[in-house]
Amino acid sequence: xxxxxxxxxxxxxxxxxxxxxxxxxxxxxxxxxxxxxxxxxxxxxxxxxxxxxxxxxxxxxxxxxxxxxxxxxxxxxxxxxxxxxxxxxxxxxxxxxxxxxxxxxxxxxxxxxxxxxxxxxxxxxxxxxxxxxxxxxxxxxxxxxxxxxxxxxxxxxxxxxxxxxxxx
Ligand code: 4NP
Numbered sequence: 001x002x003x004x005x006x007x008x009x010x011x012x013x014x015x016x017x018x019x020x021x022x023x024x025x026x027x028x029x030x031x032x033x034x035x036x037x038x039x040x041x042x043x044x045x046x047x048x049x050x051x052x053x054x055x056x057x058x059x060x061x062x063x064x065x066x067x068x069x070x071x072x073x074x075x076x077x078x079x080x081x082x083x084x085x086x087x088x089x090x091x092x093x094x095x096x097x098x099x100x101x102x103x104x105x106x107x108x109x110x111x112x113x114x115x116x117x118x119x120x121x122x123x124x125x126x127x128x129x130x131x132x133x134x135x136x137x138x139x140x141x142x143x144x145x146x147x148x149x150x151x152x153x154x155x156x157x158x159x160x161x162x163x164x165x166x167x168x
Pocket of ligand 1: 018136
């Protein structure tokens with residue numbers, strides 16, 4: 001765990017398309033705003049352990065200045081609820097899964113702080129509470145949409161953190 005003030009975990013199903021894209025975009029957006037945020041990502045599944053992000057995600061992301069090449073997929077663990085302040089779901093299935101894990105964490109460790117859980121689009125008026133659509137079986141425009149939505153929602157989180165003074 002890095003020595004950062006506010007730790008955020010982005011979560012999708014496979015951790016090879018949406019959440020790695022969200023990780024890098026949210027990290028860069030927070031950094032530009034000089035917020036002390038550290039971002040990581042994980043999948044609810046273990047479909048692609050240690051895999052690099054999908055080549056299509058990498059190809060489109062780099063065109064917008066986001067380098068995903070160093071990332072490797074992993075599955076979320078209960079421990080993540082102790083390590084992170086906030087866990088962001090890319091869609092409502094992920095959100096349900098995360099709420100179940102959060103309940104399990106609280107049952108097992110009632111005296112520990114548990115990460116909050118929310119949608120990536122929680123405060124994003126352009127895509128309010130909408131899922132980031134899964135591009136895995138899609139085409140170019142679906143991967144571009146992931147980038148556009150992650151940029152919009154990352155900007156919304158940064159604004160929210162600034163307005164609420166939850167991260168400095
Ligand atoms: P992601 O996309 O959840 O955005 O990483 C997917 C990646 C892999 C699979 C599904 C979605 N899959 O079924 O293997």
